Amino acid sequence: MSDFPVTVFHNPACGTSRNVVAAVREAGLEPEVIEYLKAGWTRDQLTDLLARMGATPREILRERGTPAGELGLLAEGVSDDALLEAMVAHPILVNRPIVATPLGVVLARPSERVFEVLDRRPSSFTKEDGQVV
Secondary structure (H helix, E strand, C coil): CCCCCCEEEECCCCHHHHHHHHHHHHCCCCCEEEEHHHHCCCHHHHHHHHHHHCCCHHHHECCCCCCCCCCCCCCCCCCHHHHHHHHHHCHHHECCCEEEECCEEEECCCHHHHHHHCCCCCCCCECCCCCEC
8 A cells, every 4th residue: 555645525325436435445545535424524625625626616516416406506696605605514515526635636526537636547447337447
């Protein structure tokens, strides 16, 4: 195992998230896995991850299976401030998995995006559904 630090903001109920954790391990790395639905988010944490991703809160907003619609967050013109506030209050609103390493931060959807921020790749990797990447 390497000392290359990998943090995965993970939801174990999500197949994509499980595939990312497995892909990191298959690459010979042991990720720090943060179950963000339990741990929650801080505004500073989200702001930092977004800055490192070059993304906006809208770009990591999860709509399906969340209260985004009921909270009025899908309307045009909802501010980044309002989205961040809602994400801190309702961690499920943040799409997953987000992977942070010294090489950058990505929303690993599809799961192969994790390889963009790893210092190595496994020789091959097979997802839960049998797809080889």
